[in-house]
Amino acid sequence: MPSTDMEKTTKTKIDKATLKKAMWRDIFTLQWSWNYERMQALGFLWAILPVLQKVYKKGEELKEAMQRHLQFYNTNPVASPLILGASIALEEDKAGQAASSIKVGLMGPLAGIGDTIQAVLFRPIIAVIAASLAMGGSMSGPLLIFLAGILWMAVKVPLFWLGYNKSTGLIGEVAGKGLLDKVTNTATIAGLIVIGGFIPSILSRLTTPLQFARTVTVDGEAVEKVIKVQEVLDGIVPFLIPVLIVGLGYYLIKRKLSPIKVLLILVALSFITNALGIL
Amino acid sequence: MHDYGFLIPLLLGLWAYISIIAQLTGLWWAEALISGALTGLIVGDVNLGLQIGATLTLMSLGMWTYGGATMPDFNTGAIIGTAIGALGSGLEGGLAIAIPTSILMTQLDVLARATTTVFIHGADKHLEKGNLKGITKMHLLGQIPWGLSRGIPVFLAVWLGAGPIQKVIEWFPEWFMGGMQLAGKVLPALGFALLLNQINVKKYWPFLLVGFALFAYINMPIMGIAMLGLAIAIVYMRLEGGSSNA
Structure with missing residues (x-):
């Protein structure tokens, strides 16, 4: 050549x-x-x-x-x-x-x-x-x-x-x-x-509607008090649920799961937590 | 309204063709947000198109066609999902269609990328004969499998599928639509997770905390965080490379 x-x-x-x-x-x-x-x-x-x-x-x-x-x-x-x-x-x-x-x-x-x-x-x-x-x-x-x-x-x-x-x-x-x-x-x-x-900021809508009613005694009187779980969480770290979900996704991908499998897991998680009234 | 007749499906199919070719060109037209909004305009529900487009765009954050790899086709998903959601099932119904569509479309992407091989073999033959016009033709025709692999499914799905699919969606129970609605809020997390996967988080994780704290505690707008982020990054790189810096 x-x-x-x-x-x-x-x-x-x-x-x-x-x-x-x-x-x-x-x-x-x-x-x-x-x-x-x-x-x-x-x-x-x-x-x-x-x-x-x-x-x-x-x-x-x-x-x-x-x-x-x-x-x-x-x-x-x-x-x-x-x-x-x-x-x-x-x-x-x-x-x-x-x-x-x-x-x-x-x-x-x-x-x-x-x-x-x-x-x-x-x-x-x-x-x-x-x-x-x-x-x-x-x-x-x-x-x-x-x-x-x-x-x-x-x-x-x-x-x-x-x-x-x-x-x-x-x-x-x-x-x-x-x-x-x-x-x-x-x-x-x-x-x-x-x-x-x-x-x-993007995931800020992920909050939990869970709440518990507790009876506490104030000045000898029994008072019904509602504890909102979201408020308790916000007191610890704000936006905890968004962070946990991204963390879960990241962990699963690092475990070598394909993006489509992680997607399906997140969809399943959405259905379950929605049905249970957690999210 | 129970279906779209012929003209709207044709328009949407045409856009699906054009947008993927524009994407190959380098313009960002095959983006779920653009196609969702455009489909919304055509079918008369812009806001739905924006919502579906935004959700799919966020899911796609960390995905990229590295070296010609196939990724879920959220663009086609946004077109079909918006068109079907606009028939009455809204964001939840639209996403329930858009997400599986985006995933199934990967098969057609592979088919298109394989079919185009015909044209490079054609170019080899024309080259042997010294036929320059033939080479030009082979190159320019190469777009056809790409465009058709998107245009045909969109046209068929919206023309023949929208009505029947809408009827099926009407049967979906409430818990399904509720779950879908929540999935729409959860799935952007996938985009972030994939994006973080591409970054050296182990080395640079403290910077993630900076951005988080700025938003979560000071409520700084994103543009402000972006500016501060760039400033911090530049200063950090200068300090790190201090001695070797020319």
Whole structure:
């Protein structure tokens, strides 16, 4: 197999219109043909195709380049423009093997970081605020999620240019310095503080209606006194029931029960405690 | 009203198709809250759509399609659940339909993800022949299994299913609806539990207490807690990485 890395003599500078075409294709359609076998591979090939057509004029060269970019590929969709940008910069130099390596090298770590920030921090905070607005009957809830999605998309544009300009320098930045670790940890801490506030606020409707009547003697007279269990609980720790239920769910998941099993257990618990009049 | 005729199911099926493709694109349209509200608008009960959407959104907090994994399809559940709940059974009846629907839909998600494999094999063949237009076509057609796997069940369930399902719900005893109502309040706890499962709670648990105390004892609004949370996180990371910080 002829190594394309050896033919670095010709550098093709890609015009801005073609770069943008590739970028928008990645931003909007990367996952349209997502499949189990090679996941986002075809989406990536279609994005980079206009660039490959400019760089590789000969049919065989082009075919080989296309085959390279139809290999397994999967990452967080927000991170993909970054990888695409870096790959294009390398393809301009006809450094095809390097483009493949940078894809393989970056897609895993960037998927991890992107998924963490999206699934553990950004989406949950937006989703909980939106859900509490919606529970109050406000359309601003769904609107907030809608806008957050657009914001999340908008991030992809600068990431593409960052990838294109930094090219191979990206690998060092992602792997070294621990910069991204820092971002993830900061996100985790902020996320935990917010979740700590969300648990009592979202689950505040979980209270017990239980009460006991007790006869006490006041000044020699028998008086009927009603003790509300919820008030007693609030005296110990407020929002104790929400905390206990989240704690139960967390314990069950840590015991390796599937989310669907935990869901069924919580539904069963709801039916039982409701029937017994506990909750 | 006992059923929806043809047009509303068609509209909802179309939205189910569009929303999953938008989700693949990266827009957050396949969110239970958005689809619940939109379905509520279409069937004439916005508040029900908001309530069902909010409950399902909270349940989905810690779930994510890591590396192409399948998760319960709360979006489709919200559409079908809201449409059926609006026929009279309300939040409890809607959730009783939406939750099992969300879980059953995982099977169709797997089917869609498997079917799309046809298109990448098609692309391989076109590539061999040097047919670039064919590659483009294969990629753009790849969305069809995705869209249909949501659109068809929504259309059929609301068109043919809503009336009969509504009749079945009317038979549900009171204790069932009461249990369902409570389940709606309890299930957001699942979302929180799953979310905590993804975070290094062992190392960072004290921060959970900070947020809890701020709300439970001072009653600070969530936006305030979020701001304070970000400030604390940044300061903590600076102090922790103090010496190595450039």
